[in-house]
Amino acid sequence: MSEAKVINLEQNKYIHVLDTLTNAQRLECGPKKFIQQDHEMIATEIRDFVMLKPRYYCVIKNPVVMNWKEVQFTEFPNGAKFASVRFGETEVRK
Numbered sequence: 001m002s003e004a005k006v007i008n009l010e011q012n013k014y015i016h017v018l019d020t021l022t023n024a025q026r027l028e029c030g031p032k033k034f035i036q037q038d039h040e041m042i043a044t045e046i047r048d049f050v051m052l053k054p055r056y057y058c059v060i061k062n063p064v065v066m067n068w069k070e071v072q073f074t075e076f077p078n079g080a081k082f083a084s085v086r087f088g089e090t091e092v093r094k
């Protein structure tokens with residue numbers, strides 16, 4: 001058994017984690033200590049959130065589907081839940 005890897009995620013930092021059992025990626029956001037399990041791989045280095053200044057905007061490619069300010073999820077027969085994505089579309093956010 002390998003030794004657990006502990007990653008300290010600070011405020012406004014995140015990493016992508018790949019679960020090799022389900023082949024699904026998830027986002028882990030700080031502030032917290034993330035403990036990597038044996039079946040998980042870190043897909044990216046620690047990154048900063050994009051912070052927009054007042055009166056600035058950004059264009060999001062392939063945004064997630066939102067219902068009343070909440071992300072819409074699709075559930076599969078094996079019990080896995082994934083965010084629904086609007087592929088090929090863009091969205092302007094302030």
